[in-house]
Amino acid sequence: MESKEIQEKWPELKNKLMQKYPHLTDEELRYEIGKEGELLERLQKRLGKNWKEIRDVLSLLG
Secondary structure, X not given: OOHHHHHHHHHHHHHHHHHHOOOOOOOXXXXXXXXXXXXXXXXXXXXXXXXXXXXXXXXXXX
């Protein structure tokens, strides 16, 4: 999933991530335009997944 897709679908993706991973906090799921990389890094650290795995998770949820 590309940055533009993340931006467009973020409210839906955030809700789905919260359902799938209820231990994620609002701060960890904070999205800022142009800072998708920071969001993906937070998710990587918290979920213990690599960059590709996080992208795959977002693609499956989106």
